[in-house]
């Protein structure tokens with residue numbers, strides 16, 4: 304039965320009606336055998352839910368649909384992986400109080416909730432999203448606010464999660480008001496996927512809360528042009544009218560947005576919707592996400608081919624997040640490939656070895672053709688690279704130090 308218009312426009316209705324069973328999913332698509340198996344086998348391992356709004360964007364007859372692939376589990380999530388890292392950015396080690404990550408001197412990331420409206424299959428925080436142990440009680444939120452108040456070097460607070468906009472307006476107003484009351488906090492940023500997966504959340508009341516507690520910046524997370532619906536654009540416009548600038552970060556996802564055409568259409572669509580593309584993230588090494596990872600050479604090649612061919616400010620910065628901060632994936636910081644690792648230097652000077660599929664795997668997966676592969680940065684299968692005249696050692700997702708041999 305079709306929902307009534309008031310229900311469809313009510314974000315809380317969508318939260319209550321989320322798809323969490325195979326049976327409910329069949330109202331939107333005909334699941335493949337692989338999807339059915341994925342749903343069955345990932346139960347109790349990874350969270351799964353889809354809002355009716357986002358589910359309505361799925362192509363019922365196409366298993367390769369970029370919307371569908373982001374939210375419907377596949378059995379490959381449980382395939383053996385090179386690593387099963389749960390916390391690749393060592394966020395727990397950088398957390399002085401629960402769910403507050405203080406990695407950069409003047410900035411903190413504050414995970415205010417573990418809840419999301421949908422659970423993206425590639426999520427960086429698969430270790431925590433939806434988990435009760437990562438939920439924040441009011442007293443725990445207060446502890447984090449007290450930490451920020453006691454550290455006058457912190458001038459920029461990123462609210463993240465889970466998804467901060469799953470919190471109700473009153474709760475959010477209290478949280479934002481508490482941060483606004485701290486003199487040395489200059490700006491608050493919100494990282495949210497609500498404009499993508501549930502734009503009904505961008506209500507006039509929410510906009511008033513954000514406007515009242517500004518200056519506020521919001522970064523959202525469109526991965527494919529298909530997500531830029533009229534409803535989503537409407538939500539973005541309401542945010543802009545409330546004085547909230549909107550940026551976007553995209554994750555480079557194999558087979559979803561890893562082609563030149565898909566990426567160009569997304570970036571051009573974003574600026575047309577008045578959203579500033581900000582980062583293009585290399586997919587993180589997280590257990591259960593190997594099938595989304597793209598060879599870094601493919602990402603660099605895409606960026607090189609986009610440069611000069613789209614509006615300058617439509618170009619995001621292609622980065623990898625590491626415990627040493629974000630590393631721009633360009634020839635200044637990326638030094639080369641040693642077998643299964645890409646070696647790079649952080650902006651703080653440390654060396655980092657990122658486990659990453661070889662470019663030839665992208666040919667096998669149909670992401671690029673042989674001719675394109677020939678034009679990419681490094682020959683496949685180099686075993687050692689030189690940094691300052693010495694070899695560099697690589698470990699799985701690790702810092703490396705000059706002087707040791709590189710294992711391929």
Ligand code: SF4
Pocket residue numbers: 418419420421422423426427428432464465466496
């Ligand atoms: S909305 Fe963000 S935090 Fe939530 S599952 Fe998706 S990527 Fe992860």
